[in-house]
Amino acid sequence: MDLRSRQIFVVILLCVAASQLSSTFAKMEIIVATLVSGVFVQAILLFGQSGKGWWKSAFISCLSLVLLLRVSNPSYYLVAMFLALGSKVIFRDSTGRHFFNPSNFAIVFLLIFSEEVWLDHGYWGRELVYLLIPVSLFLLVSSERKVYQTSLVFLAIYLGMGFLRNLYIGDPFNIFIHQYLHVSLFVFAFFMISDPRTTPNAYRGKVLFCFMVSLFAIVWDGILYLRNGLFMGLFFTTMFTPLINKIFIGEPYQWKEKSQQALSVSS
Amino acid sequence: MERKIATGLIGLFLSLNSFSFCGFFVSKAGTDLFNDASKVVMARHENKTVLSMVNNFKGDLKEFAMVIPVPEILQKGQINVASNSLVEHLDNYTAPRLVEYHDMDPCFMELYEEEMAMEDSISADGAGAPRGGSPGLGVKIEAKYQVGEYDILILSAKESDGLVTWLNQNQYKMPKGAEDVVASYIKKGMKFFVAKVNMKEQSKLGFKFLRPLQVAYESNKFMLPIRLGMLNAKGPQDLFIFALTKKGRVETVNYKTKELPSNMEIPTYIKKDFSKFYTDMYSHQVKEDGMKSVWLEYAWDMSWCDPCAADPLSKEQLRQLGAFWQLKEGEPPKDEENFSFDPNFRQVYVTRLHVRYDKNNFPDDLQLQVTANKTNFQGRYILRHKWTGKATCDAGKNYLKNLPNVVSKEVSNLVRLTGWKRKDIEAKIDFKIPKFKESKSVKEWWHSIWNK
Numbered sequence: 041m042d043l044r045s046r047q048i049f050v051v052i053l054l055c056v057a058a059s060q061l062s063s064t065f066a067k068m069e070i071i072v073a074t075l076v077s078g079v080f081v082q083a084i085l086l087f088g089q090s091g092k093g094w095w096k097s098a099f100i101s102c103l104s105l106v107l108l109l110r111v112s113n114p115s116y117y118l119v120a121m122f123l124a125l126g127s128k129v130i131f132r133d134s135t136g137r138h139f140f141n142p143s144n145f146a147i148v149f150l151l152i153f154s155e156e157v158w159l160d161h162g163y164w165g166r167e168l169v170y171l172l173i174p175v176s177l178f179l180l181v182s183s184e185r186k187v188y189q190t191s192l193v194f195l196a197i198y199l200g201m202g203f204l205r206n207l208y209i210g211d212p213f214n215i216f217i218h219q220y221l222h223v224s225l226f227v228f229a230f231f232m233i234s235d236p237r238t239t240p241n242a243y244r245g246k247v248l249f250c251f252m253v254s255l256f257a258i259v260w261d262g263i264l265y266l267r268n269g270l271f272m273g274l275f276f277t278t279m280f281t282p283l284i285n286k287i288f289i290g291e292p293y294q295w296k297e298k299s300q301q302a303l304s305v306s307s
Numbered sequence: 308m309e310r311k312i313a314t315g316l317i318g319l320f321l322s323l324n325s326f327s328f329c330g331f332f333v334s335k336a337g338t339d340l341f342n343d344a345s346k347v348v349m350a351r352h353e354n355k356t357v358l359s360m361v362n363n364f365k366g367d368l369k370e371f372a373m374v375i376p377v378p379e380i381l382q383k384g385q386i387n388v389a390s391n392s393l394v395e396h397l398d399n400y401t402a403p404r405l406v407e408y409h410d411m412d413p414c415f416m417e418l419y420e421e422e423m424a425m426e427d428s429i430s431a432d433g434a435g436a437p438r439g440g441s442p443g444l445g446v447k448i449e450a451k452y453q454v455g456e457y458d459i460l461i462l463s464a465k466e467s468d469g470l471v472t473w474l475n476q477n478q479y480k481m482p483k484g485a486e487d488v489v490a491s492y493i494k495k496g497m498k499f500f501v502a503k504v505n506m507k508e509q510s511k512l513g514f515k516f517l518r519p520l521q522v523a524y525e526s527n528k529f530m531l532p533i534r535l536g537m538l539n540a541k542g543p544q545d546l547f548i549f550a551l552t553k554k555g556r557v558e559t560v561n562y563k564t565k566e567l568p569s570n571m572e573i574p575t576y577i578k579k580d581f582s583k584f585y586t587d588m589y590s591h592q593v594k595e596d597g598m599k600s601v602w603l604e605y606a607w608d609m610s611w612c613d614p615c616a617a618d619p620l621s622k623e624q625l626r627q628l629g630a631f632w633q634l635k636e637g638e639p640p641k642d643e644e645n646f647s648f649d650p651n652f653r654q655v656y657v658t659r660l661h662v663r664y665d666k667n668n669f670p671d672d673l674q675l676q677v678t679a680n681k682t683n684f685q686g687r688y689i690l691r692h693k694w695t696g697k698a699t700c701d702a703g704k705n706y707l708k709n710l711p712n713v714v715s716k717e718v719s720n721l722v723r724l725t726g727w728k729r730k731d732i733e734a735k736i737d738f739k740i741p742k743f744k745e746s747k748s749v750k751e752w753w754h755s756i757w758n759k
Binding site: 212218 | 494
């Protein structure tokens, strides 16, 4: 199975798990409708430029939306789908590559501008052993350094900052563990911020990027006492990605797959 | 005389937006269902919260004292004393309910429904006078009020040792470990709301039980502090949160929220002892879960209910409980709002959460969020009284033939819900399942064509 297909398989597994654990998970009909419309919209956006496997990127974005976002009205999944796929077309840097993580863009846009959507962080439960789930699923997809590098750097920086903050507050260590080590964070680390095509190219750029996301998240959650700091942090930091890529020059990531052409167009 | 902060059964410490206060959840039969359960109403809209804390203090009123962290220095108008009956009404309205059906002769096909619901009652008792602040200890009395039967102080502190010392000096005996938890709240910029009973006012007002205290404030923080209340707890504690919102369901962010198993048919003998069923069921579910989750017992738009376990709350009652966005009777809506002239229409959605917690499984305060989820959920358990007459048609015969399976399924449901032993349940079945005998003359398929 190629990389993109493995990604699809893994996100489907996560969706299956979430559907059992979260009572607000979307029904099958909604998921299918979202996927079908997503692929359809993708086809229109790629008019004339599609190669083999062109539909996979839209498929993954839509599945991620369904996995993470909760809505009061199923139409919002379609709105999210448009936002996600649209962001890839509209927001491009000087090299013509999209720099917003599509699912992240759609989710944050809706969180800011709509009252009818929310994120459910608690449904995985707090057992530390569940952290193995996102980690092992991630490894199933890819063990390429350029892909896991961002995840690990991010986790190190975010947990480091969180630990320092906890030290300042004076809470016991088990509270730090409880607040920071949860499956939602690991899903974010290994399935969202891990996207090598929407994070800076150079290693130092990645470090700066992760630092900014972590700082934003900790201020947002811990000082402003708002919610969903990680997603917000990624969204706002992404606006600096083109600038970061100009300061720290690095090789843009290419999906290593058989049909290179398809991927450079579709992702 | 030392005023003990947390007396007897309940930890009376509150932090931030909410705290674990005790309340009693009692069944119609008059027995305490959940001893020492705290009850809290949290009305939340945008970043404004109104928190009502049921006071379940049992003991000498002079010894009562309450300490809650609050996010800002409260003005007198932000503090109120509510009535216990108001919270009790909300409690009854959202309580898990038992519904009863009577199976009629299947050859006539009529059903009617009777409803019963669990009720609770709250009892509370409660006693103090403040002295000056101590700049040396870093404690400043920001405000001093007398509201209802309570004397209230709003304190700010620079460091936890100073605050705890001050409280101890003023005869509030703080439990061990309070400094660390208090320090955490001070670092987060919280002030401390301290309440005692003003004995003169209390006797003047003449209320038998201490009434719930309410505070209203603005803050991004939407959470229920439970850490202080666990300090001197002797084992797991129960807490009920009644969340009133405009948008929809409230759920915990940092713990799992699970729906109580509901809408299941159970043996009819439970009618006599719904209370025991409910407490055992809850305990069993908590045990199976490892005491890791917060349980959802009711989530519904307050414009309607089905079945209703109590009378609907009036608009004024909801406003008194803290739902400040609820339009008053006769008040016209602003534009763009969903509105209906139906007198039952309310702009309030209620979520009832029930959590059994201890220090190990719930180390951190409950972080809450309001979602746009307006779907309905209720704890509802179904009794079907069986029809045991003579079958006069095929439907009747099938019904009787199937009866043992139906009863068996009900018993299985009960086992799954409560963890009771199957033998014990079967022994308590309160009616005789008629033995169904298949008539010897088996009708052939062609029998009914011409032979009537």
